[in-house]
Amino acid sequence: MNITMIEAAAQRISGHIQRTPLLNAPLLDQIAGRRIFVKAESLQVTGSFKARGGWAAVSALPAGTKGVIAMSSGNHAQGVARAAKGHGIAAVILMPKDAPQVKMDNTRAWGAEVVLYDRATEDRDAIAQEIAQSRAYALIPPYDHPEVIAGQGTLGLEIAADAQAAGIEQAQVLVPCGGGGLSSGVALALAARAPDLRLRTVEPEGFDDMARSLAAGERLRNPRLSGSVCDAILTPTPGQMTFPILREHAGPGLVVSDAQALQAVALAFRHLRLVLEPGGAVALAAALFAKDLTADVICIASGGNVAEEVFRQALDQRP
Amino acid sequence: MNITMIEAAAQRISGHIQRTPLLNAPLLDQIAGRRIFVKAESLQVTGSFKARGGWAAVSALPAGTKGVIAMSSGNHAQGVARAAKGHGIAAVILMPKDAPQVKMDNTRAWGAEVVLYDRATEDRDAIAQEIAQSRAYALIPPYDHPEVIAGQGTLGLEIAADAQAAGIEQAQVLVPCGGGGLSSGVALALAARAPDLRLRTVEPEGFDDMARSLAAGERLRNPRLSGSVCDAILTPTPGQMTFPILREHAGPGLVVSDAQALQAVALAFRHLRLVLEPGGAVALAAALFAKDLTADVICIASGGNVAEEVFRQALDQRP
Numbered sequence: 001m002n003i004t005m006i007e008a009a010a011q012r013i014s015g016h017i018q019r020t021p022l023l024n025a026p027l028l029d030q031i032a033g034r035r036i037f038v039k040a041e042s043l044q045v046t047g048s049f050k051a052r053g054g055w056a057a058v059s060a061l062p063a064g065t066k067g068v069i070a071m072s073s074g075n076h077a078q079g080v081a082r083a084a085k086g087h088g089i090a091a092v093i094l095m096p097k098d099a100p101q102v103k104m105d106n107t108r109a110w111g112a113e114v115v116l117y118d119r120a121t122e123d124r125d126a127i128a129q130e131i132a133q134s135r136a137y138a139l140i141p142p143y144d145h146p147e148v149i150a151g152q153g154t155l156g157l158e159i160a161a162d163a164q165a166a167g168i169e170q171a172q173v174l175v176p177c178g179g180g181g182l183s184s185g186v187a188l189a190l191a192a193r194a195p196d197l198r199l200r201t202v203e204p205e206g207f208d209d210m211a212r213s214l215a216a217g218e219r220l221r222n223p224r225l226s227g228s229v230c231d232a233i234l235t236p237t238p239g240q241m242t243f244p245i246l247r248e249h250a251g252p253g254l255v256v257s258d259a260q261a262l263q264a265v266a267l268a269f270r271h272l273r274l275v276l277e278p279g280g281a282v283a284l285a286a287a288l289f290a291k292d293l294t295a296d297v298i299c300i301a302s303g304g305n306v307a308e309e310v311f312r313q314a315l316d317q318r319p
Numbered sequence: 320m321n322i323t324m325i326e327a328a329a330q331r332i333s334g335h336i337q338r339t340p341l342l343n344a345p346l347l348d349q350i351a352g353r354r355i356f357v358k359a360e361s362l363q364v365t366g367s368f369k370a371r372g373g374w375a376a377v378s379a380l381p382a383g384t385k386g387v388i389a390m391s392s393g394n395h396a397q398g399v400a401r402a403a404k405g406h407g408i409a410a411v412i413l414m415p416k417d418a419p420q421v422k423m424d425n426t427r428a429w430g431a432e433v434v435l436y437d438r439a440t441e442d443r444d445a446i447a448q449e450i451a452q453s454r455a456y457a458l459i460p461p462y463d464h465p466e467v468i469a470g471q472g473t474l475g476l477e478i479a480a481d482a483q484a485a486g487i488e489q490a491q492v493l494v495p496c497g498g499g500g501l502s503s504g505v506a507l508a509l510a511a512r513a514p515d516l517r518l519r520t521v522e523p524e525g526f527d528d529m530a531r532s533l534a535a536g537e538r539l540r541n542p543r544l545s546g547s548v549c550d551a552i553l554t555p556t557p558g559q560m561t562f563p564i565l566r567e568h569a570g571p572g573l574v575v576s577d578a579q580a581l582q583a584v585a586l587a588f589r590h591l592r593l594v595l596e597p598g599g600a601v602a603l604a605a606a607l608f609a610k611d612l613t614a615d616v617i618c619i620a621s622g623g624n625v626a627e628e629v630f631r632q633a634l635d636q637r638p
Contacts, residue, residue, distance in 0.1 A: 021340055021362060027428055042592045043340060043359070102589070109346055269630075270421070273361045273623030275592035304592030308634060311588075315627060 001146055001245060003192035006153035006185065009056040013154060016055050016086060018044050022162040022298070025271040028288065035296045036287045037166065038268070039159055042276050042304030046078035046106070048232070049155055049182055049302050050142075054079030056151025057140045058087050065089060067137040071128050074103025075232055075303050076142040081110035092137060094128050100231065100307040119225065143181030144239040152182040156189025159298060163197060170196045171296040174254065174283035177201035177210050178233035180242030182302060187249035197298065200251040202286045204230040204258060204279070211253025213238045214246060229258045229310060232279030232303055260285040265314035268301065277306035278314070320465055320564060322511035325472035325504065328375040332473060335374050335405060337363050341481040341617070344590040347607065354615045355606045356485065357587070358478055361595050361623030365397035365425070367551070368474055368501055368621050369461075373398030375470025376459045377406050384408060386456040390447050393422025394551055394622050395461040400431035411456060413447050419550065419626040438544065462500030463558040471501040475508025478617060482516060489515045490615040493573065493602035496520035496529045497552035499561030501621060506568035516617065519570040521605045523549040523577060523598070530572025532557045533565060548577045548629060551598030551622055579604040584633035587620065596625035597633070 023038045041049045050072075058068060058080065067090030070080040077093040084091035091112040095104060096119045107114055117127055132139045141148065159173060173190060175183045180201070187199040201210045207230070209222045221237045228234060238246070256264075261278040264285035268274040276284070280303035287297040306314075342357045360368045373395065377387060386409030389399040396412040403410035410431040414423060415438045426433055436446055451458045460467065478492060492509060494502045499520070506518040520529045526549070528541045540556045547553060557565070575583075580597040583604035587593040595603070599622035606616040625633075 018340060018342065021337060023337065023362060024364075027425070040362070043342060045343075047592055106346070269594055270627075273366055273594035275588055275594060308589075312631070312634070315631070
């Protein structure tokens with residue numbers, strides 16, 4: 001993995017993804033006591049940054065590939081489904097039965113075949129391998145894949161350019177973190193193109209495998225895989241490829257509560273006019289509420305595919 | 320009024336306003352049966368396009384001006400208040416007592432002094448003139464002012480550039496219309512820089528003074544001034560300056576119901592992850608539901624300063 005792969009991915013996805021704005025709201029700055037800039041990747045096509053990695057990976061497949069298969073609770077699903085449709089090949093998406101309905105609907109709307117499984121009783125990897133082999137489809141993993149990481153890393157190139165345009169010289173860049181695909185790609189891009197922007201991962205309380213792994217220097221697991229409203233970023237353990245990159249290039253991981261994530265959703269609605277999903281709002285939550293941050297913060301609002309009832313729940317929860 | 324003034328305004332506001340993205344969602348295209356592109360001006364600083372005209376007007380004031388006064392139910396208020404603060408001068412904003420609380424709060428957050436009046440019993444213009452004269456402040460009208468129109472027209476320059484970048488050659492450009500400041504500025508910019516993009520105004524049912532005036536060839540009045548959820552764009556009659564521009568450069572006006580505006584708010588939430596206020600969503604509503612549109616449509620989502628209870632009402636209203 002290196003910056004050349006990220007720049008090549010940026011070339012391939014150009015014209016197929018949205019360049020997203022870097023937003024600021026003085027009232028949020030007041031709440032946080034520091035300047036906060038929000039990279040609104042919730043406005044990305046498919047509603048999350050996963051459109052980048054999906055397109056980067058599918059566009060790198062050998063000519064003649066007939067189809068792809070991906071496992072995802074929703075955002076990676078839509079990213080891969082859209083990329084497959086854009087390249088005229090088939091897509092099968094393996095989703096847990098309890099994934100938000102809006103994500104299932106949108107994945108099907110991109111023309112993908114959705115196969116459901118039970119998180120508790122079925123072996124996702126075995127089902128995926130079986131379909132991949134029987135149909136000769138290419139498997140696109142959600143994060144542990146060089147072209148996926150390179151695709152997500154294109155967001156880091158944009159942040160480097162946005163920060164320069166906004167006159168931000170030094171900042172912490174907070175990134176919602178599941179398996180680490182987005183974080184590792186962005187960290188690599190920043191290390192090469194904006195070394196004064198230092199990345200820190202953000203995770204939900206109880207699912208802070210990356211923060212603990214970074215502190216321990218080895219990959220640790222989460223005790224469970226469900227039970228947070230931040231469904232988009234619940235993963236068992238840091239990726240084999242992503243972890244070494246983050247160990248080298250990221251600062252200590254941050255952790256926020258579900259309540260803080262929901263409050264960030266409400267504040268983004270009110271002051272940025274953005275629709276975020278809780279998992280996509282954890283970096284903003286850390287920017288607003290974490291104690292050990294200094295100076296300017298850039299946070300990625302990584303996704304906006306929120307179930308309506310969860311959004312209402314966020315609005316109900318007043319400080 | 321001419322394109323040179325708009326381009327000069329674009330120079331002055333550059334770096335002080337947000338360049339907003341042009342978004343698309345395939346599921347909205349399916350609903351409408353045509354391609355819809357949304358210029359997300361709800362992401363503009365202060366939450367609406369009014370930040371453009373406010374900055375353009377204040378930056379054009381003579382040196383030594385001590386303060387400004389503006390009359391507004393909310394969005395123009397915030398645009399002028401922010402511009403005054405950015406130029407280090409005072410701002411008084413005259414707002415109707417029934418303006419949304421969120422708009423009053425945000426106007427005060429920009430450091431402006433808010434003076435409330437009763438729409439039914441008090442003479443807004445007389446109060447404004449009195450304050451302007453006694454304090455020697457400059458009055459910044461909401462739309463009938465060349466620098467305000469030029470400032471809003473900068474949005475037309477962006478749309479011309481965005482359309483070219485997206486490969487859109489011919490389109491109807493739908494614009495939420497109150498007094499016509501935004502519409503006339505954008506119409507002038509498009510006529511000069513993208514003549515194949517034709518502007519049409521969009522208004523709420525019962526407040527369609529511009530549509531009726533364009534059809535009649537003379538300025539007609541609305542029978543009433545309140546009673547629509549689209550509070551941002553309820554004005555008594557087309558502007559003296561804006562109407563002749565639109566008579567020359569705009570197509571027939573479109574009208575949408577309050578229910579359609581609320582439905583557009585809900586669909587923008589769901590498919591574009593945007594927070595819109597109903598008045599800011601009327602162009603999207605027309606893009607989705609109007610019968611006499613053909614081919615591609617670009618619509619301006621002009622504002623996102625929505626009261627929380629109105630937003631919930633929009634989500635409740637399912638087709």
